[in-house]
Amino acid sequence: MITLNVNGVEHQLDVAADTPILWAIREQLGLTGTKFGCGIAQCGACTVHLNGMPIRSCVTPLAAAANGTITTIEGISGEQGLHPVQQAWIDEQVPQCGYCQSGQIMSAVALLQSNPTPSDSDIDQAMSGNVCRCGMYGRIRQAIKNVSTGQVQFYEPDADTASQEVQHG
Numbered sequence: 001m002i003t004l005n006v007n008g009v010e011h012q013l014d015v016a017a018d019t020p021i022l023w024a025i026r027e028q029l030g031l032t033g034t035k036f037g038c039g040i041a042q043c044g045a046c047t048v049h050l051n052g053m054p055i056r057s058c059v060t061p062l063a064a065a066a067n068g069t070i071t072t073i074e075g076i077s078g079e080q081g082l083h084p085v086q087q088a089w090i091d092e093q094v095p096q097c098g099y100c101q102s103g104q105i106m107s108a109v110a111l112l113q114s115n116p117t118p119s120d121s122d123i124d125q126a127m128s129g130n131v132c133r134c135g136m137y138g139r140i141r142q143a144i145k146n147v148s149t150g151q152v153q154f155y156e157p158d159a160d161t162a163s164q165e166v167q168h169g
Contacts, residue, residue, distance in 0.1 A: 007075030044130030047103035096134035
């Protein structure tokens with residue numbers, strides 16, 4: 001039995017200590033925002049925070065998280081709404097396919113926690129372990145810059161617009 005603190009909630013899991021964190025949070029806890037990408041810690045899609053630091057959950061065993069705190073994409077927004085990085089992603093229209101975005105966002109959050117005013121070089125270095133097949137690196141950098149300079153606006157959908165059907169054709 002392994003005890004994990006995920007997004008502020010303690011969980012008792014009956015899984016092997018060498019099980020990757022990714023599979024425990026997705027399969028055991030049902031937190032599917034963190035994605036499986038490559039399985040060898042090269043793409044960053046599986047990025048979560050362990051004790052505030054970004055890690056690749058596809059290769060990090062549960063044993064490494066014992067007595068620690070894991071934060072997933074589901075755990076970064078709060079009562080006030082989306083995390084500023086999530087909002088900046090929306091504002092800059094970062095996602096294309098969206099598959100890598102939870103890992104990208106988790107890396108960006110960790111960067112801004114350790115360096116609230118990163119340079120372009122700092123951003124490039126911190127984000128270098130996250131691959132975006134759609135090539136949205138410029139938008140990602142701009143979204144991070146928007147958070148670091150306080151330019152983030154919160155999204156509040158218009159009730160009328162949100163309920164309208166979209167006609168394609």
